[in-house]
Amino acid sequence: MNPRVCFVIPTYNESENITLLLGRLTDLYPDANTLFLVVDDESPDGTGELVRRFSADDKRVHLLQGRKRGLGAAYVRGIMHAMDSLDADVVVQMDADFSHDPADAGRLLARVATDADADMAIGSRYVAGGAVDETWGFRRRQLSLWGNRLARWIAGLKGVRDCTAGFKAIRTTALRETGVAEIRVLGYAFQVALLHRLLHSGARVVEEPIYFRDRERGVTKLGLDSMLEFMYHIWWLRLTSHRTFIKFCVTGTSGVFINLGSFHLLMQLGVHRYLASPIAIELSIISNFLINNYWTFAERNLAGRKRIRGLKFNVVSLLSLALSYGTFLALSLLLPRAAPLWLQGLAIVPAVLVNYFLNSYWTFRDAKRN
Numbered sequence: 344m345n346p347r348v349c350f351v352i353p354t355y356n357e358s359e360n361i362t363l364l365l366g367r368l369t370d371l372y373p374d375a376n377t378l379f380l381v382v383d384d385e386s387p388d389g390t391g392e393l394v395r396r397f398s399a400d401d402k403r404v405h406l407l408q409g410r411k412r413g414l415g416a417a418y419v420r421g422i423m424h425a426m427d428s429l430d431a432d433v434v435v436q437m438d439a440d441f442s443h444d445p446a447d448a449g450r451l452l453a454r455v456a457t458d459a460d461a462d463m464a465i466g467s468r469y470v471a472g473g474a475v476d477e478t479w480g481f482r483r484r485q486l487s488l489w490g491n492r493l494a495r496w497i498a499g500l501k502g503v504r505d506c507t508a509g510f511k512a513i514r515t516t517a518l519r520e521t522g523v524a525e526i527r528v529l530g531y532a533f534q535v536a537l538l539h540r541l542l543h544s545g546a547r548v549v550e551e552p553i554y555f556r557d558r559e560r561g562v563t564k565l566g567l568d569s570m571l572e573f574m575y576h577i578w579w580l581r582l583t584s585h586r587t588f589i590k591f592c593v594t595g596t597s598g599v600f601i602n603l604g605s606f607h608l609l610m611q612l613g614v615h616r617y618l619a620s621p622i623a624i625e626l627s628i629i630s631n632f633l634i635n636n637y638w639t640f641a642e643r644n645l646a647g648r649k650r651i652r653g654l655k656f657n658v659v660s661l662l663s664l665a666l667s668y669g670t671f672l673a674l675s676l677l678l679p680r681a682a683p684l685w686l687q688g689l690a691i692v693p694a695v696l697v698n699y700f701l702n703s704y705w706t707f708r709d710a711k712r713n
């Protein structure tokens with residue numbers, strides 16, 4: 344049997360389009376195993392009622408109603424329903440306003456059905472053969488182009504030309520792995536959020552050229568709030584994918600305070616600087632390990648047993664200690680007049696980098712990402 348395909352179509356006030364669209368889609372894709380789920384947000388123009396009427400004659404058409412929170416929220420709801428209640432193998436995302444040509448969906452479906460390498464096929468405006476409506480003015484073109492570029496550069500979406508596309512066919516195996524339900528964005532930023540997740544979970548993405556036609560009926564819902572959320576969200580994606588490094592820096596900073604604090608204290612107590620230095624370094628290494636283990640790398644699926652990790656950590660620590668103490672000794676000899684606290688501080692720098700890479704890729708290596 345053919346895979347079960349479910350078109351997920353979000354609508355808000357699309358009464359002028361929805362009946363026409365469902366008519367086109369059900370004609371083009373007559374397979375009994377192809378379903379059409381309209382995700383309406385209680386449109387005041389009665390879109391939902393039109394869908395209900397259509398579904399009375401064609402049982403493949405489904406309606407999911409909900410409170411209006413935005414395009415992204417509607418997609419999360421719709422995709423979850425398609426997977427959990429309608430048992431879909433492949434989901435097709437598309438707009439209801441005919442900007443996405445219903446006939447193009449077949450090409451997207453073919454890519455994820457036959458091309459074993461593709462988990463998602465994007466209907467792309469920005470690959471060779473793709474285009475946006477020629478009536479688009481300069482401003483609109485630039486807005487779309489730059490939205491795309493910024494998403495690609497800031498959120499780090501390598502290898503994809505149309506990052507904000509709303510027309511795609513996606514295998515639900517890939518969707519399940521990404522955790523769609525956890526996407527919290529409300530508006531258009533959903534497209535980027537989903538793409539980011541899919542790429543990070545290792546999904547294979549291909550692009551098929553499409554022509555994006557301007558809507559002829561009804562009005563666009565892309566508002567300023569959506570654009571602001573988009574700008575904020577692409578930065579958020581960048582930040583969170585570097586979250587581990589940020590936590591590591593915070594931990595390191597606390598280590599600097601512990602190191603310099605105890606060094607200062609030991610010197611005050613009359614301990615010689617050549618003994619105070621390694622003790623202070625060691626104290627900060629221990630505190631760093633504990634914080635890294637229980638906080639920085641806590642989310643990782645840590646490889647190997649804790650005892651081995653402790654052993655690896657000790658090796659890394661010894662290396663860091665040697666590096667830091669060596670630097671301190673060298674600096675003390677080179678700059679005998681400089682305040683010891685400054686030298687102790689400077690000596691941390693080379694150790695930090697070596698420490699991060701060894702800990703991240705060896706001690707706290709993520710078993711899943713290898």
Ligand code: GDD
Binds near residue numbers: 414565
């Ligand atoms: N349920 C629901 N709730 N549907 C919504 C909402 C909402 O809050 N907002 C918009 N929609 C529906 C519309 O009814 C339409 O079917 C589809 O989502 C796209 O909305 P448009 O308002 O037509 O979007 P657009 O043409 O400006 O944006 C298109 O291009 C963007 C990239 O340039 C879409 O394809 C976007 O997904 C895409 O990111």
Ligand code: MN
Binds near residue numbers: 440442558563
């Ligand atoms: Mn549109």
